[in-house]
Amino acid sequence: xxxxxxxxxxxxxxxxxxxxxxxxxxxxxxxxxxxxxxxxxxxxxxxxxxxxxxxxxxxxxxxxxxxxxxxxxxxxxxxxxxxxxxxxxxxxxxxxxxxxxxxxxxxxxxxxxxxxxxxxxxxxxxxxxxxxxxxxxxxxxxxxxxxxxxxxxxxxxxxxxxxxxxxxxxxxxxxxxxxxxxxxxxxxxxxxxxxxxxxxxxxxxxxxxxxxxxxxxxxxxxxxxxxxxxxxxxxxxxxxxxxxxxxxxxxxxxxxxxxxxxxxxxxxxxxxxxxxxxxxxxxxxxxxxxxxxxxxxxxxxxxxxxxxxxxxxxxxxxxxxxxxxxxxxxxxxxxxxxxxxxxxxxxxxxxxxxxxxxxxxxxxxxxxxxxxxxxxxxxxxxxxxxxxxxxxxxxxxxxxxxxxxxxxxxxxxxxxxxxxxxxxxxxxxxxxxxxxxxxxxxxxxx
Amino acid sequence: xxxxxxxxxxxxxxxxxxxxxxxxxxxxxxxxxxxxxxxxxxxxxxxxxxxxxxxxxxxxxxxxxxxxxxxxxxxxxxxxxxxxxxxxxxxxxxxxxxxxxxxxxxxxxxxxxxxxxxxxxxxxxxxxxxxxxxxxxxxxxxxxxxxxxxxxxxxxxxxxxxxxxxxxxxxxxxxxxxxx
Numbered sequence: 001x002x003x004x005x006x007x008x009x010x011x012x013x014x015x016x017x018x019x020x021x022x023x024x025x026x027x028x029x030x031x032x033x034x035x036x037x038x039x040x041x042x043x044x045x046x047x048x049x050x051x052x053x054x055x056x057x058x059x060x061x062x063x064x065x066x067x068x069x070x071x072x073x074x075x076x077x078x079x080x081x082x083x084x085x086x087x088x089x090x091x092x093x094x095x096x097x098x099x100x101x102x103x104x105x106x107x108x109x110x111x112x113x114x115x116x117x118x119x120x121x122x123x124x125x126x127x128x129x130x131x132x133x134x135x136x137x138x139x140x141x142x143x144x145x146x147x148x149x150x151x152x153x154x155x156x157x158x159x160x161x162x163x164x165x166x167x168x169x170x171x172x173x174x175x176x177x178x179x180x181x182x183x184x185x186x187x188x189x190x191x192x193x194x195x196x197x198x199x200x201x202x203x204x205x206x207x208x209x210x211x212x213x214x215x216x217x218x219x220x221x222x223x224x225x226x227x228x229x230x231x232x233x234x235x236x237x238x239x240x241x242x243x244x245x246x247x248x249x250x251x252x253x254x255x256x257x258x259x260x261x262x263x264x265x266x267x268x269x270x271x272x273x274x275x276x277x278x279x280x281x282x283x284x285x286x287x288x289x290x291x292x293x294x295x296x297x298x299x300x301x302x303x304x305x306x307x308x309x310x311x312x313x314x315x316x317x318x319x320x321x322x323x324x325x326x327x328x329x330x331x332x333x334x335x336x337x338x339x340x341x342x343x344x345x346x347x348x349x350x351x352x353x354x355x356x357x358x359x360x361x362x363x364x365x366x367x368x369x370x371x372x373x374x375x376x377x378x379x380x381x382x383x384x385x386x387x388x389x390x391x392x393x394x395x396x397x398x399x400x401x402x403x404x405x406x407x408x409x410x411x412x413x414x415x416x417x418x419x420x421x422x423x424x425x426x427x428x429x430x431x432x433x434x435x436x437x438x439x440x441x442x443x444x445x446x
Numbered sequence: 447x448x449x450x451x452x453x454x455x456x457x458x459x460x461x462x463x464x465x466x467x468x469x470x471x472x473x474x475x476x477x478x479x480x481x482x483x484x485x486x487x488x489x490x491x492x493x494x495x496x497x498x499x500x501x502x503x504x505x506x507x508x509x510x511x512x513x514x515x516x517x518x519x520x521x522x523x524x525x526x527x528x529x530x531x532x533x534x535x536x537x538x539x540x541x542x543x544x545x546x547x548x549x550x551x552x553x554x555x556x557x558x559x560x561x562x563x564x565x566x567x568x569x570x571x572x573x574x575x576x577x578x579x580x581x582x583x584x585x586x587x588x589x590x591x592x593x594x595x596x597x598x599x600x601x602x603x604x605x606x607x608x609x610x611x612x613x614x615x616x617x618x619x620x621x622x623x624x625x626x
Contacts, residue, residue, distance in 0.1 A: 019504055019531035025543050027599060028588035082533075106498075108535050110601035 005120050006030040006047075010040040010054040010066065011082075016105070020053065023112070037066035044073055045219065045228070046273060051100075051119050056083040056090055064094060071098045073219060073228055076126065078119045082107070131196055131239075145181050146329045149319035155182065155311060162309045163189035168261070170246070170306050171284040173313030174414070176363030179284035180244060182313055187240040192280060195239030198232045203245030207253060212269050215256075221270020233266055236279040246283035246306070247292060251299070258302045281306065288416040316358040316365060323354045326362065330369040331381070343373060345381040356388055405440040408433070417444045451479045451625050452519040453581060456486040456510070459526045465570060469524075472574045473581065476596075476612060479625060486514065490527060503529035503537050503549060511547035520584040522577060525551040538576050538600070541583035548580035555603055572603060575611045585624045587617050 007029050009020045017033040024031045032049070034040035036058055044052070052070060056063035063081050070077050081094045084105040091102045100119055103111065145156070162169055163186045171179040180199065187197040205213055212222070216231030232241055249257065260266045265276040283306050292298035316323070327345055335342050358364050372385035408426065415421040423433040436442075453473055457466060466483055474481040488509070493501045506523065515521045522541070529537050529551045538555065541548025555572040558564050575596055582597050590597035595614035600606045613621060 013532065015504060015532040019533040022504075022540060022543070023531070023534070026541075026583055026589055106530070106533055106535050108601075109537065112534065113599065113601055 004028070004030050005051065005116075005123065006032070006049045007051045007053060007116070008040060008043060008049040009033045010035075010037065010052065010058070010063070012036060012055065012058045016055070023109075024116075027113075027116075029116075037061035037063065037069075040066060041069055041073075044070060044077075048074065048228075050078060050123050051116065052077060052079045054079060054081055056081050056094070057085060064090070064097060067094065067097050067099055072226070075227070078122060080115060080119065131194065145178060145185055146326050147319060147322040148325060149314075149322045151314040151319050152322055155313060156185075158309075158311045159185045160189060162186055162311065164191070165309075166280055167308040168280070168306050169282045169309045169311060170289065171282065171311045171313060172289075173284075173286065174315045174361055175286050176361035177313040177315055178362050179286075179313055180242065182311060183240075183242040183282045183284060186282060187242075187280075190240070190280070192239050196236055197240045197242060198236040198279075199242040199244060200232050201244045202253075203248040207250045210249065210253060211256065215260075215266050215268055216271075216275075217269035218271040221268070225270065228268075231266070231268060233260060233277050233279060234275055237277040238279075240280045240282055243281065243283045245285060247285040247287040247289060247298065254299045254302050258299065258305060261302075261305050288418065291416045291418055316361045317356075320354045323365065324350060326365055327353060327369060330366050331373065334370050334373045338373060340373065340378055343376060343378060343381060346383065349381055349383045349386055352383060352388055353386065401440075404436070405442070408436055408440065409442055412437070412442065412444075451477075453477060453479060453481045454484060454514075454519050454521045455481065455524060455577070456484045456514055456521060457524045458486045458488050458490070459524075461524060461526070466524075468570060469574055469577060472611060473578060476578050477581065477585075477621065477625065486523065490525075495530070498530055500528045500530040500536065501525070502531070503540055504531050507540055507542070507547060507549050510549060511542065511545065515546040517546070519546070520581055521547050522581055522584075523547070523549040524577070525549060526553055527551055528553045538606070539580040541580040543583050543588070544586040545584055548584050550576045550580050552576075555606070557603075560603070568607070571611070572606045575606050575609060578611055582613065582617065582621065585621050587613075587620055590614055590617050592616075 007024050009017050009024075009031065010033075011017050011020075012035055014035070017035070021031050021033055032043060032047070034043055037054075038061060040052070040054070043049075054063045054066060063083070067079050067081065070079060078100045079098070080101050080103060081099045082103045082105055083090065094102050100122065101115055103115060147153075147156075159182060169183075169186060171182050173179050183199075184197060187193060200210075200213060202210060208222070212225075212229070212231070214232050216229050216234055217225050219225055219228050261281060264278060265274050267274055289298055289303055289307065293300045293303045327350060331343060331345065353365070353368075360367075368386055368388075369381075371387070372381045376385050411425050412422050415425065419430055419433060423430045426433060428436075455466070455470060455473065470481045470483050490501060493506050493509075495502055506525070506529070510521060510523045514523070529539070529549070531537055531540065536554055539548060539550030550573070552569060552573045553559070555576065556564065556569050578596050579600075587597050589599040592598065592614040593608060594610045595617055596609055596611050597613065597617050598605070598609045600609065612618075
């Protein structure tokens with residue numbers, strides 16, 4: 001169903017307000033009136049209107065000044081100015097200040113209907129444009145999910161089945177494995193695909209910034225809040241919100257997030273109006289949320305609310321058979337974007353890539369190929385174009401003990417010091433692992 | 447379906463009797479309720495704006511609502527004068543949405559106003575549609591996007607000619623709901 005357009009009429013003459021009010025409600029619009037600019041501004045601060053129809057000549061603040069102030073509050077507002085005293089100067093000034101159109105009183109009924117229809121079309125187009133932009137970004141990245149290995153096939157199958165539901169999803173996996181691509185693929189295959197996919201990198205923002213980013217804020221809510229701003233939850237209405245690095249959020253944010261997920265409504269920072277939004281949540285983390293719940297750093301109730309479905313994206317070293325396909329894909333991608341003829345890769349270089357551990361996963365491989373194309377300058381990619389040695393084993397390691405110590409520490413960190421899982425990965429029993437930890441003096445903080 | 451709701455059409459000014467009977471029949475058929483005709487008397491000069499040389503529709507509507515209505519009826523004043531509201535150059539009619547009163551005028555519905563030869567049948571057709579349209583508003587109907595529905599908004603007489611004088615199924619259902 002089409003969204004109901006809301007109109008605010010601002011005029012000091014009651015007969016004008018009443019006439020327009022009756023005219024617009026007969027057309028099915030949501031209409032409110034204000035008798036002066038001051039009242040109009042206070043109404044707009046509490047409620048967003050799609051169209052503002054304002055008289056220019058009013059006692060106190062005039063229509064042009066009000067127009068400028070509304071534009072400060074909401075820059076994309078559609079404001080139509082009207083006056084009984086039309087001059088070219090005021091019309092030009094109004095349009096310069098960002099008015100959508102200008103109309104002289106009294107208007108022809110047909111002109112008014114056309115004006116409102118055009119403004120409504122503009123609103124619909126802006127919203128459609130925003131949604132399409134988000135969709136293009138989503139689609140651009142989906143094709144990056146490359147792989148024919150059994151583990152990747154499993155991930156793709158999980159994406160397909162979870163996309164059709166509305167359940168919350170937690171995507172786990174090491175850094176660089178493509179968790180965001182999985183989130184985009186879920187969104188692009190879901191019924192919400194025509195609405196935005198809004199991504200928030202929780203780890204990159206402080207608690208207060210994250211709060212404002214997620215819930216939005218009202219003008220003046222804090223120093224620097226010069227405009228009303230929609231939050232990410234509001235922007236994700238009918239779509240999907242992707243919360244990356246969910247494990248990094250503070251305890252307070254965990255409580256706030258839980259409340260929003262339960263009620264699907266929230267209040268902007270510095271505001272008092274409850275805003276509802278229909279969104280699906282997908283989270284990603286490279287940490288073990290379950291162990292964080294066990295050690296009390298992540299709320300259990302939030303964990304269960306988020307972790308309805310879990311998709312684990314395998315590290316690249318566990319799907320080395322996908323490397324040739326990925327290499328071919330990245331070569332094609334970067335040659336095209338750099339406007340270069342397609343290059344090939346030397347078989348020995350490809351073999352070395354397949355043996356490499358890739359601690360930075362697919363992201364590291366992608367960067368390596370991009371770099372090789374840049375430095376190779378159109379030549380076949382060879383081993384010397386690939387910075388493999390630097391990321392392999394540290395040159396300071398000489399003894400077998402050093403090598404064992406480093407490997408055990410990496411595995412323990414990988415499984416967040418879950419001894420059972422680490423011992424399974426190392427294929428030793430728990431007692432042996434404890435003995436090794438004690439022997440090398442390993443600690444969780446390392 | 448018969449309803450307790452009652453529609454009163456009050457003519458202000460001269461209207462041909464057959465013309466009024468025809469209008470009453472059409473309204474009765476469309477709303478399926480009792481329709482009565484009355485003759486009203488008003489000093490229209492009080493509503494005349496000498497600058498615009500038109501009659502203030504907003505004030506007329508308020509007057510009809512205050513003096514001629516009851517809670518169990520929908521009342522529509524029929525006029526033959528050029529109506530306006532302060533913000534618009536003219537109106538064919540107007541009504542209180544979900545209210546008790548409305549007004550309609552045949553002044554701008556006549557071909558003569560547009561330099562075309564008079565067509566009495568066309569004028570009657572247009573006026574019937576306008577009356578049913580304004581009464582529809584008093585029953586809570588907003589403008590309809592269905593081209594043939596009588597509740598389709600019309601700012602030119604040609605728009606009125608394009609639509610039928612009956613409700614689309616969705617608008618009819620809403621009217622029936624109010625009448626039930």
